Amino acid sequence: MRRQNIYRPRRERIYDWMAGESIAMVMLEDTEGRRDSNIRWLTGQPGDALLFLSVERKSLLVPWDTNLAKIYADTDHIRAYADFDRMPLKACKKAVDFFGLPPGSKIEVPPVTPYPGFLRFLEALDGFDVLCRDGGIAPELEKLRSVKDGAELENFRCAAAVTDEIIDALEKLLRQGKLKTEIDAAAFIDAESRRRGCEGTGFETLAAGPSRSFAIHAFPAYSGESFGGAGLSILDFGLVCSGYTTDVTLTVARGLSKPQEQLLALVENAYTLAVSTIKPGTPTADTAAAVDAAFAKAGKTMPHALGHGIGLDPHEGPAIRKRDDNRWIFGPGMVVAVEPGLYDPLLGGCRLENDFLITGDGTEALTHSRIIRL
Amino acid sequence: MRRQNIYRPRRERIYDWMAGESIAMVMLEDTEGRRDSNIRWLTGQPGDALLFLSVERKSLLVPWDTNLAKIYADTDHIRAYADFDRMPLKACKKAVDFFGLPPGSKIEVPPVTPYPGFLRFLEALDGFDVLCRDGGIAPELEKLRSVKDGAELENFRCAAAVTDEIIDALEKLLRQGKLKTEIDAAAFIDAESRRRGCEGTGFETLAAGPSRSFAIHAFPAYSGESFGGAGLSILDFGLVCSGYTTDVTLTVARGLSKPQEQLLALVENAYTLAVSTIKPGTPTADTAAAVDAAFAKAGKTMPHALGHGIGLDPHEGPAIRKRDDNRWIFGPGMVVAVEPGLYDPLLGGCRLENDFLITGDGTEALTHSRIIRL
Numbered sequence: 001m002r003r004q005n006i007y008r009p010r011r012e013r014i015y016d017w018m019a020g021e022s023i024a025m026v027m028l029e030d031t032e033g034r035r036d037s038n039i040r041w042l043t044g045q046p047g048d049a050l051l052f053l054s055v056e057r058k059s060l061l062v063p064w065d066t067n068l069a070k071i072y073a074d075t076d077h078i079r080a081y082a083d084f085d086r087m088p089l090k091a092c093k094k095a096v097d098f099f100g101l102p103p104g105s106k107i108e109v110p111p112v113t114p115y116p117g118f119l120r121f122l123e124a125l126d127g128f129d130v131l132c133r134d135g136g137i138a139p140e141l142e143k144l145r146s147v148k149d150g151a152e153l154e155n156f157r158c159a160a161a162v163t164d165e166i167i168d169a170l171e172k173l174l175r176q177g178k179l180k181t182e183i184d185a186a187a188f189i190d191a192e193s194r195r196r197g198c199e200g201t202g203f204e205t206l207a208a209g210p211s212r213s214f215a216i217h218a219f220p221a222y223s224g225e226s227f228g229g230a231g232l233s234i235l236d237f238g239l240v241c242s243g244y245t246t247d248v249t250l251t252v253a254r255g256l257s258k259p260q261e262q263l264l265a266l267v268e269n270a271y272t273l274a275v276s277t278i279k280p281g282t283p284t285a286d287t288a289a290a291v292d293a294a295f296a297k298a299g300k301t302m303p304h305a306l307g308h309g310i311g312l313d314p315h316e317g318p319a320i321r322k323r324d325d326n327r328w329i330f331g332p333g334m335v336v337a338v339e340p341g342l343y344d345p346l347l348g349g350c351r352l353e354n355d356f357l358i359t360g361d362g363t364e365a366l367t368h369s370r371i372i373r374l
Numbered sequence: 375m376r377r378q379n380i381y382r383p384r385r386e387r388i389y390d391w392m393a394g395e396s397i398a399m400v401m402l403e404d405t406e407g408r409r410d411s412n413i414r415w416l417t418g419q420p421g422d423a424l425l426f427l428s429v430e431r432k433s434l435l436v437p438w439d440t441n442l443a444k445i446y447a448d449t450d451h452i453r454a455y456a457d458f459d460r461m462p463l464k465a466c467k468k469a470v471d472f473f474g475l476p477p478g479s480k481i482e483v484p485p486v487t488p489y490p491g492f493l494r495f496l497e498a499l500d501g502f503d504v505l506c507r508d509g510g511i512a513p514e515l516e517k518l519r520s521v522k523d524g525a526e527l528e529n530f531r532c533a534a535a536v537t538d539e540i541i542d543a544l545e546k547l548l549r550q551g552k553l554k555t556e557i558d559a560a561a562f563i564d565a566e567s568r569r570r571g572c573e574g575t576g577f578e579t580l581a582a583g584p585s586r587s588f589a590i591h592a593f594p595a596y597s598g599e600s601f602g603g604a605g606l607s608i609l610d611f612g613l614v615c616s617g618y619t620t621d622v623t624l625t626v627a628r629g630l631s632k633p634q635e636q637l638l639a640l641v642e643n644a645y646t647l648a649v650s651t652i653k654p655g656t657p658t659a660d661t662a663a664a665v666d667a668a669f670a671k672a673g674k675t676m677p678h679a680l681g682h683g684i685g686l687d688p689h690e691g692p693a694i695r696k697r698d699d700n701r702w703i704f705g706p707g708m709v710v711a712v713e714p715g716l717y718d719p720l721l722g723g724c725r726l727e728n729d730f731l732i733t734g735d736g737t738e739a740l741t742h743s744r745i746i747r748l
Binding site: 033035047064065197324343 | 406441446454456485487491492507557561568569571574588590595597675677678
């Protein structure tokens with residue numbers, strides 16, 4: 001009953017959109033190499049599956065694991081993927097029959113559908129109008145999902161609370177000298193967050209001590225190298241409650257040289273600047289441009305975007321970057337991660353990242369990561 | 375020098391293939407949502423990047439993080455992705471100029487390229503013959519990669535040795551009653567494997583106690599539930615050395631009911647049967663069919679494939695399943711994971727999985743996972 005209250009209204013918004021676009025059926029696919037959290041957003045189903053939505057306002061889920069689907073999924077119908085030899089095309093043809101679509105109906109598949117695979121869809125669904133386009137179902141879902149509903153904010157608050165607890169615990173352990181290596185830090189986050197009820201981590205925890213913090217995303221993600229010693233260390237992680245992930249980065253600073261202090265000060269100032277510009281109605285590119293300009297003034301370039309929305313995915317709408325194709329505007333209900341950072345092969349790297357809910361007139365900080373000076 | 379000895383010969387085989395197919399340039403892309411380990415296989419570059427290979431036998435790498443690329447990548451040329459606003463099309467056009475491709479040249483992009491994105495390639499590379507096909511570069515790479523070279527086997531032996539150590543340590547901890555929850559088991563694997571030098575885990579470690587082992591892949595991957603108590607518990611993990619992952623599953627059995635014993639016996643027998651049929655020259659579908667038939671005789675159905683190749687990816691060629699489109703044949707130098715399993719909503723699930731090198735006349739077990747009876 002509770003699940004239905006969450007997922008059915010989301011599907012209704014897609015059905016409305018389908019009716020407006022005269023789309024008879026939408027197919028979504030969540031598979032290895034092409035993950036799609038839209039199926040979880042629309043039904044609660046967390047794993048591999050196909051989802052078919054009919055403009056007649058019915059949903060058909062085709063999961064890999066029916067046992068899991070029976071527990072998690074809110075959908076009108078379930079059919080096992082194994083019944084179709086785990087082949088999307090077979091399942092799709094069956095869904096067309098199941099919903100009784102008349103020939104000529106519009107069927108939309110996701111824009112990430114590979115070109116050769118789409119050609120096979122066209123052939124197999126001869127007589128139907130099969131669409132695969134950038135301007136269709138995917139951006140509609142991205143737009144809807146960029147503004148979080150009450151159930152989603154509840155999950156964020158849960159994830160943010162544990163994230164803050166873990167940050168405090170990490171700082172304490174660091175000050176006590178109990179975290180010595182990158183493995184110590186990452187293993188603590190990964191196990192302790194689950195012990196505190198998290199579903200998992202939103203992405204592989206990144207722990208980079210002074211010898212490896214020069215990389216945006218250290219490779220490997222963590223290792224036996226020293227963490228929190230002299231220089232700059234970076235810790236980037238996200239904790240998940242009921243699917244929704246935080247995304248925070250803290251920098252640990254100890255015994256910095258003057259150039260390292262300057263690098264860190266630039267990042268801290270950029271962070272404050274960025275947060276001060278975020279308001280409903282502001283183009284996200286403007287916030288990114290302000291930070292880029294501040295770094296440029298100091299002769300520095302940030303090698304990644306300033307931020308991004310978070311949710312069921314660690315990166316979702318809105319994008320926060322200065323690029324011609326970025327048309328996002330901050331709006332109430334969006335939840336974003338802001339993460340200015342600078343990286344130098346010799347000095348190391350530093351990044352500060354927290355998550356913010358966009359409110360009616362500004363931002364509310366959900367997480368409280370920080371620079372930890374030892 | 376050592377890196378060049380590994381990666382350049384691999385690229386040479388692709389250049390030969392390109393010459394035979396009259397392909398002037400191949401583009402590969404490793405990006406979020408569309409990971410491609412072929413770039414690591416061909417250059418050693420482990421993270422986000424584009425790779426352009428010219429039939430003139432030159433490679434151009436366009437990495438997101440140039441600092442990492444300078445350490446890891448063996449390539450003729452490097453250009454920062456940021457120089458092209460991190461847009462594949464811009465980078466691709468530049469590569470065409472860089473290699474001086476004459477108009478009309480054949481350029482191949484991966485078959486996972488989304489349909490709308492491919493249309494943009496066609497438009498931007500007007501005057502060139504742009505290919506995106508199932509029968510091209512991707513299966514060629516998959517075929518080459520399915521037979522491992524000496525450097526790859528060295529990495530597998532390293533990963534397998536740590537995997538076996540961890541299995542022994544897990545059994546000891548279980549018998550001592552020191553692993554009580556799924557988190558205990560997964561946290562031990564994740565941290566201890568890195569302490570023993572592994573680069574990471576090949577996929578999220580799955581630990582499912584008796585209450586959750588009914589799922590093929592438990593969701594969440596691990597939790598605070600009890601592990602190793604009465605019934606069937608499953609532990610599925612892979613450890614990585616220099617990119618190459620093992621993939622093993624062990625089942626922990628305690629105080630089983632008769633139907634649970636029968637389920638477990640079916641899986642153990644299927645495992646023995648499967649391994650006995652693997653020989654060079656045998657179609658992998660035949661091995662899968664033998665297991666399917668054995669399960670069917672007992673009125674059971676395995677809801678997933680019998681196995682798969684492993685390597686830089688946890689799933690790569692050869693596929694080991696009974697399906698019309700499976701034409702793989704076991705050959706010397708292949709490394710495969712064999713993983714029969716059965717799952718019941720009431721009894722729980724069991725799976726036994728180990729990794730094998732195909733030799734001249736059969737198999738060599740690389741890992742030694744097992745049923746642990748407490």
